[in-house]
Amino acid sequence: MPASLKDHELINIILKRRSIRRFADRDITDDVFAAILEAGRLAPSTVNLQTWSFAVFTAESWRESFDRPVPFKGQRAVIVLGDTHRGKAVLDVFPYSPLVEYTVAVINASLAAMNMNLAAEALGVSSVMLSETGQSGFLDAGYLKETLALPEGVIPLMTIVFGYPRGPYPPLPPKLPLEQICFGGQYREADGEVMEAWLLQMMAGFKATHLLSSFEAQLRLYRSKMGQAESDLKEMVFYKE
Numbered sequence: 001m002p003a004s005l006k007d008h009e010l011i012n013i014i015l016k017r018r019s020i021r022r023f024a025d026r027d028i029t030d031d032v033f034a035a036i037l038e039a040g041r042l043a044p045s046t047v048n049l050q051t052w053s054f055a056v057f058t059a060e061s062w063r064e065s066f067d068r069p070v071p072f073k074g075q076r077a078v079i080v081l082g083d084t085h086r087g088k089a090v091l092d093v094f095p096y097s098p099l100v101e102y103t104v105a106v107i108n109a110s111l112a113a114m115n116m117n118l119a120a121e122a123l124g125v126s127s128v129m130l131s132e133t134g135q136s137g138f139l140d141a142g143y144l145k146e147t148l149a150l151p152e153g154v155i156p157l158m159t160i161v162f163g164y165p166r167g168p169y170p171p172l173p174p175k176l177p178l179e180q181i182c183f184g185g186q187y188r189e190a191d192g193e194v195m196e197a198w199l200l201q202m203m204a205g206f207k208a209t210h211l212l213s214s215f216e217a218q219l220r221l222y223r224s225k226m227g228q229a230e231s232d233l234k235e236m237v238f239y240k241e
């Protein structure tokens with residue numbers, strides 16, 4: 001980061017953000033949470049279609065819905081859903097292109113999620129985005145469809161858990177250097193050695209952020225749920241004949 005920009009407020013918020021997996025027993029006020037949701041509502045989207053819905057929970061309402069606490073003892077949670085259902089009441093933009101329609105919904109809802117995540121961070125509230133929550137992440141799309149009574153075209157993407165951090169922020173996890181991810185002109189293959197070193201750092205550093213797990217255990221968990229998630233999502237995304 002250029003030294004001249006290191007005191008820029010928003011840049012600092014972005015640089016300091018971390019996924020937090022330990023939350024304090026301190027509630028988030030309704031005002032603060034409303035501001036976080038508002039940041040999601042005002043996010044940019046393709047043709048301003050706003051192809052998202054937010055399933056919004058307090059710690060209590062989460063427990064009522066899922067019969068378990070919010071992951072990592074978070075105080076609030078939002079399940080961010082791609083939503084191509086709501087707009088169809090007035091306009092069917094993608095009648096013959098379910099993959100494009102789904103992709104647009106994923107792109108837009110993810111932007112809304114990031115807006116909420118950064119707004120939270122600016123207000124001193126930490127968060128983590130989750131695909132796997134035990135029962136209520138996007139890998140459990142079929143279960144969520146039933147539990148939240150989701151109509152066709154509404155697809156869970158991620159759960160964002162919010163709370164005040166308990167303890168200091170973890171160190172920056174290994175991020176690939178700019179030279180590995182940027183190219184000008186034609187695509188450039190990554191440097192194999194840099195990629196190997198990155199993977200080793202990922203495995204070694206995992207414990208710093210996932211106290212009760214390991215990199216290998218996390219991969220095993222994801223793999224164990226992927227078959228079901230793949231078929232649930234295919235049904236939910238490509239429900240059209």
Ligand SMILES: Cc1cc2nc3c(=O)[nH]c(=O)nc-3n(C[C@H](O)[C@H](O)[C@H](O)COP(=O)(O)O)c2cc1C
Nearest residue numbers: 017018019020128129130131132133137158173210
């Ligand atoms: C869409 C999405 C899903 C994620 N799912 C999980 C998850 O299921 N469990 C988890 O512990 N972290 C999850 N994360 C957090 C990532 O592990 C985290 O962003 C990554 O390790 C980089 O760390 P950082 O956010 O602190 O930069 C997810 C992040 C994103 C964006």
